[in-house]
Amino acid sequence: MGHMKDKVIIVTGATGGIGAALAQWVIDGGGQVVVSDLDHSKVEALVSRLGDNACGCITDVSQASDNQQLVQLAQDKFGRVDGAFLNAGIEGRVAPFEEQSEEDWQQVLAVNFHGPRLGAQAVIPALIQAGGGSIVMTSSVAGVRGAAGLAPYVSSKHALIGLMRSLATEYGPQGIRVNTLNPGPVDNRMMRSIEEQLNPGKGDTVKQAFTTRIPMGRYVTNEECAALAGFLLSDEASGISGNTYMVDGGYCAG
Numbered sequence: 001m002g003h004m005k006d007k008v009i010i011v012t013g014a015t016g017g018i019g020a021a022l023a024q025w026v027i028d029g030g031g032q033v034v035v036s037d038l039d040h041s042k043v044e045a046l047v048s049r050l051g052d053n054a055c056g057c058i059t060d061v062s063q064a065s066d067n068q069q070l071v072q073l074a075q076d077k078f079g080r081v082d083g084a085f086l087n088a089g090i091e092g093r094v095a096p097f098e099e100q101s102e103e104d105w106q107q108v109l110a111v112n113f114h115g116p117r118l119g120a121q122a123v124i125p126a127l128i129q130a131g132g133g134s135i136v137m138t139s140s141v142a143g144v145r146g147a148a149g150l151a152p153y154v155s156s157k158h159a160l161i162g163l164m165r166s167l168a169t170e171y172g173p174q175g176i177r178v179n180t181l182n183p184g185p186v187d188n189r190m191m192r193s194i195e196e197q198l199n200p201g202k203g204d205t206v207k208q209a210f211t212t213r214i215p216m217g218r219y220v221t222n223e224e225c226a227a228l229a230g231f232l233l234s235d236e237a238s239g240i241s242g243n244t245y246m247v248d249g250g251y252c253a254g
């Protein structure tokens with residue numbers, strides 16, 4: 001498949017479930033990928049798994065200078081940037097709203113909202129230089145629905161949609177498309193953490209309860225999320241900008 005042939009794509013949160021699947025999707029489609037995350041050894045392992053068309057670095061997405069260095073690495077290594085999957089995120093602490101501290105709020109917003117905001121600020125000049133490109137930010141079904149105990153996470157994912165719509169409007173004339181990927185519960189580490197925080201020692205019962213609310217009767221996979229994000233990053237989606245794309249087994253339909 002050549003769906004990403006000659007495309008250079010930046011990925012944040014790349015050693016996590018969805019990020020690693022998207023990085024592989026880009027490589028499988030003939031593209032080049034610049035992966036980033038917090039843990040050096042995990043980034044190194046991912047790069048060696050992806051092969052010669054990949055490189056990587058440590059990026060804390062909440063730091064403006066880290067985002068700038070990430071874009072610089074892409075330009076130094078591959079000479080251009082065609083797209084960015086601004087995907088790093090944290091679930092934060094699950095707790096009643098009145099018990100969420102200033103630190104809880106600041107941590108979640110720093111990564112989940114300011115991360116993609118700083119990532120977009122860093123990458124947009126490179127996309128303009130390339131004659132256009134695609135940005136996909138990972139929001140969530142929590143970007144369009146509330147969830148008890150997860151106010152900071154839900155707020156951060158709603159805020160991203162406002163940012164995405166603003167950037168799609170502002171940079172459309174320069175050929176830059178901006179969309180959000182909105183996964184429902186994904187069968188990976190983040191959901192295990194949320195399930196366990198909601199009912200310690202009995203995460204399985206939380207998974208069962210979530211699953212009954214999903215028409216398809218199961219969580220989605222990292223690869224299903226990556227396929228949608230990858231499509232939005234590719235030229236196949238050349239007419240698509242300014243919207244939210246669910247991959248949720250029908251969760252938001254009801």
Ligand SMILES: NC(=O)c1ccc[n+]([C@@H]2O[C@H](COP(=O)([O-])OP(=O)(O)OC[C@H]3O[C@@H](n4cnc5c(N)ncnc54)[C@H](O)[C@@H]3O)[C@@H](O)[C@H]2O)c1
Nearest residue numbers: 013015016017018060061087088089138140183185186190
């Ligand atoms: N797992 C789900 O059910 C689900 C559902 C909807 C949306 N999402 C979103 O998908 C995205 C990817 O999450 P995932 O499901 O792959 O979970 P994950 O925990 O496997 O991956 C998240 C990655 O982000 C990285 N990260 C955290 N803080 C960072 C920082 N400051 N700088 C750089 N990287 C940082 C982590 O190290 C991790 O590798 C997140 O934005 C998450 O909110 C996940």
